[in-house]
Amino acid sequence: MRIRLDIAYDGTHFRGWARQPGLRTVQGTLEDAIARVLGGDPRLVVAGRTDAGVHATGQVAHLDLDEAQQQRLTARRPRARAGEEPGSALGHAGALAPRISGVVGAYPDVAVRRSSVAPEGFDARFSAVWRRYAYRVADRRSGYDPLERHRTTNVRATLDETVMDAAARTLIGLHDFAAYCKPRDEATTIRTLLEFDWRRDAEGVLVANVKADAFCHSMVRALVGACVAVGEGRLDAEDLIDIRDSRERIPEVKVLAARGLTLTDVGYPADELLAGRAEQTRARRIAD
Numbered sequence: 001m002r003i004r005l006d007i008a009y010d011g012t013h014f015r016g017w018a019r020q021p022g023l024r025t026v027q028g029t030l031e032d033a034i035a036r037v038l039g040g041d042p043r044l045v046v047a048g049r050t051d052a053g054v055h056a057t058g059q060v061a062h063l064d065l066d067e068a069q070q071q072r073l074t075a076r077r078p079r080a081r082a083g084e085e086p087g088s089a090l091g092h093a094g095a096l097a098p099r100i101s102g103v104v105g106a107y108p109d110v111a112v113r114r115s116s117v118a119p120e121g122f123d124a125r126f127s128a129v130w131r132r133y134a135y136r137v138a139d140r141r142s143g144y145d146p147l148e149r150h151r152t153t154n155v156r157a158t159l160d161e162t163v164m165d166a167a168a169r170t171l172i173g174l175h176d177f178a179a180y181c182k183p184r185d186e187a188t189t190i191r192t193l194l195e196f197d198w199r200r201d202a203e204g205v206l207v208a209n210v211k212a213d214a215f216c217h218s219m220v221r222a223l224v225g226a227c228v229a230v231g232e233g234r235l236d237a238e239d240l241i242d243i244r245d246s247r248e249r250i251p252e253v254k255v256l257a258a259r260g261l262t263l264t265d266v267g268y269p270a271d272e273l274l275a276g277r278a279e280q281t282r283a284r285r286i287a288d
Contacts, residue, residue, distance in 0.1 A: 001064070001065045001070050001073075001093070001117065002062055002063070002064050002065075002117070002118040002122065003062065003063045003064075003065065003093050003096060003115055003116070003117065003118060004060065004061075004062050004114075004115070004116050004117070004118040004122060004124065005030075005044070005060070005061045005062070005063060005096075005097070005112050005114070005115050006058070006059070006060055006112070006113045006114040006115075007026075007030070007056060007059040007060070007061060007110065007111070007112055007113065008056055008057045008058070008059065008110070008111050008113055009026050009055060009056050009059070009109055009110035009111070010055055010109040010110075010150065010151075011026070011050060011052070011053050011054045011055045011056070011258065012053060012055075012109070012150045012259070013109060014026050014029070014052065014053075014109070014110075015052045016049070016050060016051050016052040016053075016054070017046055017048075017049045017050045017051075017059075018049050019031065026050070026056075026110055027044055027046070029104070029110055030044060030061075030100070030110060030112070031043065031044055033100050033103040033104050034063065034096075034100060036103050037072070037096070037099045037100060037103060038065065038069040038072045038073055038096075039068060039069060039072055040066055040068060040069050042063055042069070043063070043064075044061040044062070044063055045061060045062050045063075045123065045124050045125050046059065046060070046061040046124055046125060047059060047060040047061065047124045047125055047128050047131065047266040048128075048131050048215070048263055048266065050261075050263055051217075051218070051258055052258060053257070053258030053259055053261075054258045054261045054262070054263065055151055055261065055262040055263070056262060056263040056264075057262055057263070057264050058132070058263060058264045058265040058266060059263055059266070060124045060128070060266045061124050062118055062122060062123065062124040073092050073093070073096060074092045076092075076095070076099075090116070090117055093115055093116050093117045094114075094115060094116060095115075096112070096115040097112040097113065097114055097115040100112045100115075119271040119274055120271070120274070120275065121271075121274035121275025121276075121278060122268070122271075122274045122278075123274070123278040124266075125281075126277070126278035126279075126281040126282050127268050127269070127274045127275075127277045127278045127281070128214075128266050128267065128268055128277075128281075129213065129267050129268060129269055129277060130194055130211055130212060130213055130266070130267040131211070131212065131213075131214065131215060131263065131265070131266050131267075132195075132209070132210070132211040132263075132264050132265040132266070132267070133208075133210045133211075133215075133220045133261055133262065133263055133264060134207055134208065134209060134210075134261075134262050134264050135153075135207070135208040135210065135220060135221070135224045135256070135260045135261050135262075136148070136151060136152040136153065136205050136206070136207055136208075136260045136262075137152070137153050137154075137155055137159070137205065137206040137207075137208070137224070137228060137256075137260060138152050138153070138154045138155070138205050138206075139154075139155045139156075139157055139158055139159045139206065139231075140156065140157060140158045141158050141159070141200075141204055142200070142203060142204035142205045142206070143204070145203070145205075148205070149259075150259055151259060151260065151262065152205060152259070152260055153256050153257045153259060153260035155228060155232075157231075157232045159206060159228065159231030159232060160230075160231045160233075161198050161199070161200055161206055161231065163230055163231060163237065164198045164206070164227045164228070164230055164231040165197050165198040165199070166237055167226075167227055167230040167236075167237035167240050168196040168197055168198055168208070168223070168227050169196060169197060170237055170238075170240060170241055171193055171196055171223065171240060171241070171244060172193050172194070172195065172196055173192070173193060174190070174191075174192045174193075175190070175191070175193070175244055176189055176190050176244075176247055177189050177190070177191050177193070177216060177219055177223075177244065178216075178247040178248070178249075179243045179244050179246055179247050179248055179249055179250070179253070180216070180219050180222040180223050180226065180243075180244065180249075180253065181216030181217055181218060181219045181222065182216070182217040182218045182222075182255070183217075184216075184217055187216070187217075189216050189247075191212050191213060191214055191215065191216060191219070192212060192213045193210075193211075193212045194211045194212055194213065195209055195210065195211035196208070196209070196210050196211075196223065197209050198227065206231075208220075208223075208224050208227065210223065210224075218255050220261060221255045221256045221257075221258070221260075221261060222249075222253055222254075222255045224256050224260070224261075225253055225254040225255055225256045226240050226243065226252075226253045227240075228254070228256065229252055229253065229254070234252065235252060
């Protein structure tokens with residue numbers, strides 16, 4: 001049985017998603033909690049491995065249960081929800097999320113919002129067709145809100161959101177984003193940037209919407225940093241294109257702090273296309 005988990009977390013006190021010996025991570029915290037509920041050695045496969053300090057409201061992972069774990073999952077009779085048969089696999093899978101919550105304790109900084117039986121062919125990582133992030137920037141116009149400090153980066157300048165939005169939109173498309181990534185050995189930096197725009201929210205905070213098929217290491221924070229430079233008047237919109245096409249990182253493009261970044265959503269195709277998408281993505285990653 002494969003279970004899909006929809007996850008949210010405040011990344012402030014985590015050293016990123018991926019399990020690391022001796023460090024507190026989102027994966028490690030959740031796998032330890034699941035082991036207490038179901039036993040065994042659970043391993044989560046995630047849609048996007050977020051860095052230290054990065055948050056998520058729409059993270060997705062999957063979990064494969066062995067026979068013993070399935071027996072422990074179904075040993076307790078869950079309360080049936082709308083559309084579920086009492087005692088069904090759907091009902092048992094749906095009850096896993098609150099059971100994990102009971103283990104991690106009150107007011108935790110990570111929560112499994114929903115658990116469900118994954119459709120045939122679903123792979124949280126390889127079936128995904130896009131990921132969406134939001135990045136929050138407070139400037140002198142919005143002012144600094146101490147209650148939002150863990151999810152908002154503060155810039156001591158008044159930013160021009162109109163030119164930032166225009167600059168962001170010029171970068172949309174299939175390109176090599178090596179200039180906006182931290183390089184990793186044998187990893188491609190070619191990505192399709194599907195959406196990139198800026199707006200101010202009701203409190204005046206600047207919010208970037210960034211959507212792509214996938215992201216390189218630190219790509220969102222570098223793209224945001226480049227737009228902030230445009231908003232401050234240190235770079236022009238045309239400069240961002242020139243920097244991208246040069247494929248070389250420059251000091252003017254700062255990688256902004258992790259605190260402002262949140263993974264908000266992951267997109268998947270229709271159920272009948274999940275397996276094909278996963279196979280296609282695996283083949284491309286191997287080729288890269």
